[in-house]
Structures are given as structure tokens and as C-alpha cells.
Amino acid sequence: xxxxxxxxxxxxxxxxxxxxxxxxxxxxxxxxxxxxxxxxxxxxxxxxxxxxxxxxxxxxxxxxxxxxxxxxxxxxxxxxxxxxxxxxxxxxxxxxxxxxxxxxxxxxxxxxxxxxxxxxxxxxxxxxxxxxxxxxxxxxxxxxxxxxxxxxxxxxxxxxxxxxxxxxxxxxxxxxxxxxxxxxxxxxxxxxxxxxxxxxxxxxxxxxxxxxxxxxxxxxxxxxxxxxxxxxx
Amino acid sequence: xxxxxxxxxxxxxxxxxxxxxxxxxxxxxxxxxxxxxxxxxxxxxxxxxxxxxxxxxxxxxxxxxxxxxxxxxxxxxxxxxxxxxxxxxxxxxxxxxxxxxxxxxxxxxxxxxxxxxxxxxxxxxxxxxxxxxxxxxxxxxxxxxxxxxxxxxxxxxxxxxxxxxxxxxxxxxxxxxxxxxxxxxxxxxxxxxxxxxxxxxxxxxxxxxxxxxxxxxxxxxxxxxxxxxxxxxxxxxxxxxxxxxxxxxxxxxxxx
Numbered sequence: 001x002x003x004x005x006x007x008x009x010x011x012x013x014x015x016x017x018x019x020x021x022x023x024x025x026x027x028x029x030x031x032x033x034x035x036x037x038x039x040x041x042x043x044x045x046x047x048x049x050x051x052x053x054x055x056x057x058x059x060x061x062x063x064x065x066x067x068x069x070x071x072x073x074x075x076x077x078x079x080x081x082x083x084x085x086x087x088x089x090x091x092x093x094x095x096x097x098x099x100x101x102x103x104x105x106x107x108x109x110x111x112x113x114x115x116x117x118x119x120x121x122x123x124x125x126x127x128x129x130x131x132x133x134x135x136x137x138x139x140x141x142x143x144x145x146x147x148x149x150x151x152x153x154x155x156x157x158x159x160x161x162x163x164x165x166x167x168x169x170x171x172x173x174x175x176x177x178x179x180x181x182x183x184x185x186x187x188x189x190x191x192x193x194x195x196x197x198x199x200x201x202x203x204x205x206x207x208x209x210x211x212x213x214x215x216x217x218x219x220x221x222x223x224x225x226x227x228x229x230x231x232x233x
Numbered sequence: 234x235x236x237x238x239x240x241x242x243x244x245x246x247x248x249x250x251x252x253x254x255x256x257x258x259x260x261x262x263x264x265x266x267x268x269x270x271x272x273x274x275x276x277x278x279x280x281x282x283x284x285x286x287x288x289x290x291x292x293x294x295x296x297x298x299x300x301x302x303x304x305x306x307x308x309x310x311x312x313x314x315x316x317x318x319x320x321x322x323x324x325x326x327x328x329x330x331x332x333x334x335x336x337x338x339x340x341x342x343x344x345x346x347x348x349x350x351x352x353x354x355x356x357x358x359x360x361x362x363x364x365x366x367x368x369x370x371x372x373x374x375x376x377x378x379x380x381x382x383x384x385x386x387x388x389x390x391x392x393x394x395x396x397x398x399x400x401x402x403x404x405x406x407x408x409x410x411x412x413x414x415x416x417x418x419x420x421x422x423x424x425x426x427x428x429x430x431x432x433x434x435x436x437x438x439x440x441x442x443x444x445x446x447x448x449x450x451x452x453x454x455x456x457x458x459x460x461x462x463x464x465x466x467x468x469x470x471x472x473x474x475x476x477x478x479x480x481x482x483x484x485x486x487x488x489x
Contacts, residue, residue, distance in 0.1 A: 009488070048312045051488040073314040083305030087248035088241060099237040100313045136309075 001025060002047065002147050002178060007056035009042055009202075016042040018202040019056070024147070027176040029169065031183055031193035031210075033218075039202040040182040041080070044149055047180070048077055073101060076145035080152045080182075082136035086125040090116060090135055093124060097139055106142045114138040114164065129156045137165055141172070148172055150181040154188045166191060186218070234319045235326065238310065242327035246299060252335060259287070259339030267347035274439065276348055277356045280340065281435050284356070285428055288336065288363045290392050296328050296371035297388040301381040308489045321484045325372055325477065332364045355438035359431050359469065366427045366472040367392075373476040376483045399426045419451060424468045434465035 002024045009017040017039045024030055032040045045051040047058055049069060057064040065071040084093045098106055111117050114134045119127065127135070133156045140148060150169070154162045169179055169192055183189050189196065189210075196213055198205040246252070266283065270276035307320055341357050371388050378384035403422055407415065423429055437458050 045489060050308055050311060052486055069311075069316045070314050072312060075312065077309075077312040079309065079312075081305070083309055085241060085245035085303060085306050087245045092241065092244070096237070096241045097313060100234065100310065100315050102237075 001061060002180075003059045003062075004043070004047065005057050005059060007043070007046060007058070008054045009039075009046060009051055010054045015202045017046065017053070020199075020202070020204060021056075022197060022204070022207065024178045024180055026146070026178050027173055028194045029173050029179040029181065029192050030195045030197060031181055031189045032197050032199060033183060033189065034199035034205070037201075038199040040199055041151060042202075043199070044077075044151055044180065044182060047149060048072065048075065073104065073143070074146045076140035076143060076148045078133075078136045078140040078148075078150045078153055080155060081129075082132045084124045084132070084135070087123060089121055089123050090127070091120045093135065094120075094139070094142075097142075101143050104143045107144060110138040110142040113141075113168065114161070130158055130161065133157050134161055137161075137168075141168060145177070147178045147180065150179070152182055152184065154183065154185055186215075190215075234315060235322050238315070238319060238323035239326045239330070242303075242323055243330050245303075246327055246331040247334075252295065252331070253338075255291075256335045256339040259335075260343050263340045263343040264347065267344055273348045273351065273353065276344070277353055277435075277439060280344055280353075281356050281432070281439075284340065284360045284363065285432060286396060288360055289367045289396060289428060291335070292328075292332055292364045292367035293371040293388045293392050294385070295332060296368040297375050297385045299328060300324065300372060300375035301384060304489075311489070317485050317487075318481060321372070321376075321481055325368060325480075328368045328372070329365055332368060333361055336360055336364060356435050359434050359466075362466075362469045362473065363427065363431050366469060366476075369473050369476040369480070373480040373483075376480045376487065395426050395428045400429065416451075423451075424471075427469060427472045430465045430469050430472070434462055434469070437462050437465075 003022065005021050007017050007020045008015065020039070020043065022030075032043060034040055042051055046053050049058075049065070049067075049072060053066060057066050059065065060071040060074065063071075085096075088096070094106075094111070111120065114137050116131075116134050116138050119131055124132065124135075137153070137157075140150065148169070153165055153169070157165060166188075169181070172179055173194070179192075181192070193210045195207070195209050196218065197207045198218070262283070263280065266279045267276045270279055303324070307324070310320060311317065340360065344353055344357060370391060374387045374391065375384045378387060403419075403426075406422065407419070423433070
């Protein structure tokens with residue numbers, strides 16, 4: 001199980017996360033929602049070790065992992081905007097990740113699953129945003145991680161790839177994996193999430209199982225933020 | 234881990250056509266300098282002057298540009314079980330490998346072809362140290378500044394400062410405080426500019442007194458030639474290590 005305990009991240013006088021505590025459970029898909037700047041990405045990046053918290057801890061199997069890196073062998077991550085060394089070919093990027101995770105053998109079928117074999121010999125700089133997302137999705141699932149972290153997974157993917165990804169996420173839930181995703185799409189969340197955590201100004205506004213959710217209330221939360229509200233509406 | 238990561242980063246950097254086009258232009262320049270100089274000592278001084286300007290600028294600029302352009306890729310790499318230490322060391326290693334190759338192709342090889350090794354070695358070898366120093370300084374400034382424009386602007390400022398401004402400031406200090414015994418202070422001030430250290434080191438080897446300038450002559454008088462040369466090498470080594478260690482410490486605490 002992965003948890004965050006009393007997590008605070010401040011940039012000067014601004015708090016990106018303010019005393020946030022969450023337990024993420026195996027076999028559960030947790031959607032982190034909230035307006036832009038609410039702290040969703042900071043939360044994910046803190047779990048991944050990219051952001052060093054001002055106070056509080058990230059715990060993996062009840063062990064504090066802040067500042068450590070080996071626990072990341074248990075994590076799979078799909079960023080909102082993937083970025084790889086641009087001059088490398090897709091197959092070289094896969095080989096690089098393979099060498100960085102040399103303790104685990106990759107599930108080669110993921111390349112086929114996300115349809116990246118057709119452009120495996122192309123350089124990263126020649127790929128479209130959607131193609132890079134598919135490479136990133138394949139890498140996120142390739143090493144059978146126990147925790148899968150997806151930052152706006154549907155954004156930038158064509159409908160077919162988005163559907164393939166949704167199927168894969170649900171499959172992982174069946175395998176008792178912990179899935180954490182951020183999304184601005186109510187449709188995506190209603191299809192996938194077992195639990196919704198709504199963040200606003202770095203604090204948890206609510207944390208509820210999806211089936212206990214009052215959708216009207218969630219809708220109103222979104223409407224209160226104009227930019228996100230327009231997207232959802 | 235460092236070997237694995239560096240291998241791919243070197244491969245990524247080596248495919249940069251602009252870098253090699255620049256290397257080709259430098260090759261032509263070096264060839265012409267060596268060809269047009271009437272004797273090898275004049276060629277050595279011309280190559281030294283070219284190195285003093287070009288090597289710090291290229292090392293600092295290419296390192297900063299690469300750091301910022303690969304920043305998001307490195308973030309992605311860091312989501313894998315890789316330490317931050319390995320990532321910074323790999324970035325630095327890849328940069329100095331590629332820049333050293335660039336220097337070898339652009340300056341070292343044409344100079345050796347035209348003038349042989351001989352004392353040219355003393356002009357060319359510290360050039361590699363200048364690459365190590367300015368890449369290290371550039372990685373440090375890039376780690377400090379999150380903003381790409383600020384980081385690259387600061388890197389260019391550092392080059393301008395060490396290449397042009399510093400010696401003027403030193404001359405001012407000597408001029409205004411000429412009544413005082415400045416020997417110890419000057420030793421410290423000289424060691425604070427790696428470009429000066431390279432110039433002093435090479436000119437002491439070449440023993441070109443006309444080109445030596447105040448700082449080189451001062452060091453030669455104080456320590457003698459051999460000890461001065463060893464001191465400049467040691468100080469250049471310090472210039473490589475300190476910025477790099479500070480970069481490692483800052484990168485370990487950095488939030489992306």
C-alpha cells in the first residue's frame with residue numbers, strides 16, 4: 001500500500017499541498033480531481049519522488065520513502081506530457097528503461113497492446129503527441145508495477161487508444177493493483193474510478209467512494225472553477 | 234546505472250547535427266591557423282587564444298542548453314528506480330565526453346596533424362580541463378535556475394565575466410592598491426578565474442615571456458615554473474570538483 005501522511009509542499013509563501021494525508025489501496029482506482037493549481041500534479045510528483053515535500057512523508061508498505069529511489073521499481077507512471085530524449089528511437093527508449101529497471105523483465109506484449117510496434121524504429125522527435133502518450137502508457141504498464149500513476153491519461157489520446165487504456169486500467173484493478181489517476185473529465189472518472197478525492201488549494205475538499213458520490217455536488221464543485229467547469233460541461 | 238544512462242545520453246547528444254557542423258567549422262579554422270602561422274610557437278599561441286575564447290563559451294552554452302532541453306526527459310528517467318546522483322553524474326559525463334570529442338575533432342586533431350605533438354600538448358591538454366570546468370559550472374547554474382532564459386543568460390554572463398571582465402577588475406585592484414603588499418591576495422584572485430589559470434599554465438610551459446602578462450610572471454617569480462604549473466593544474470581540478478559537488482547537493486534537494 002502507498003500512503004501520504006501530513007504532506008505539505010510550500011513554494012515560498014504559497015502552499016501547493018497543505019497537510020494532505022491519503023491511503024491508496026490495492027485493487028482500487030482513485031481519481032484525484034480539482035481545478036488547475038489545486039495540487040494534483042504536485043501530489044503525484046511527490047509520490048514519485050520528483051517533488052521534495054516541505055514536511056510529511058510518502059510511505060510505501062508503511063516505510064517512509066521520501067528521498068529514496070528503489071521503491072520506484074514498484075511504480076509505473078504515465079505523465080500528462082511525456083518527454084524522452086528526442087534523438088533516440090522508440091526501441092532505444094524501451095531498451096534504456098529496461099536497463100534502468102534491470103531487476104525486472106518487461107512484459108513485451110505491452111508494445112503490441114498499445115500499438116507502438118508500428119513506429120518502434122522512429123525517433124522520438126518524429127512522433128506526434130498521441131504516439132508519445134502510447135509509448136508512455138506501454139512503459140507505465142510494462143514492468144507489472146504494483147502502483148500505477150496516471151496524470152490525465154486520456155488527454156492527447158485518440159478515442160481508440162483511450163479506450164484501450166481504459167480497458168488496461170480496469171484489468172489492473174482486477175489484478176489488485178493500486179491505480180492513482182488525475183483527470184478533469186467526469187466521463188473518464190465515472191467510467192473508471194472507485195474513489196474520488198477532490199483537491200482545492202492544496203487541501204482535500206472531500207474523499208469519497210464513487211458510488212456514494214453526489215454527482216450534482218461534484219458537478220457544482222467543477223462549475224465553481226470556470227476554466228475546468230467549461231471543459232467538463 | 235551511470236554507464237547505462239550515459240551511454241544513451243551520449244548517443245542522444247552525438248546525433249546533434251549542429252554540434253558537428255560547428256566542429257567542422259572549427260576544424261577548418263584550426264587547420265588555417267596552423268597552416269598560416271610561420272612557426273609552431275606562433276601557432277601554439279594562436280590556438281591558445283582561440284581555446285581561451287571558444288572552449289569556455291561552447292562548454293558553458295552547450296551544457297546549459299542540453300540540461301534545459303533534457304530536463305523533462307530526466308524527470309521521466311527519475312520516475313524509475315534511479316538515484317538523482319546517477320542522473321547528474323550521467324548528464325555531466327555525457328556532456329564532457331561529447332564536448333571533448335568535439336574539441337578533439339575541431340582543434341586537437343588538425344593541430345597535431347599540422348604541428349605534431351611536441352609542446353603543442355601543453356596547449357591542448359589543459360583545454361580538456363577547461364571543458365570539464367565550464368561544463369561543471371554550467372550544470373551548477375542550470376541546477377540553480379529553474380527558468381531556462383535566466384539559466385542560459387547567467388551562463389553567458391559567467392563566460393563574459395571570466396573571459397573579459399575579471400582581468401580588468403584585477404588590473405584595477407593592482408592599480409589602486411599598488412602601495413600595499415598584494416602577493417597573497419593576488420594568488421587567491423588569480424585562482425578564482427579558470428581561464429587565467431589555463432593561460433598561465435600554458436604560457437609557463439611555452440615560456441613566452443612577451444605574452445605572459447602580469448599574473449603569469451607573478452606566479453613564475455613566486456613559485457618557479459614547475460611548481461606554478463602544478464599549482465595551476467591543482468586549482469583547475471578544484472574548479473571542476475567544487476561546482477560539481479555543489480550541483481549534486483542542490484539537485485538532490487530539488488523539486489521538479
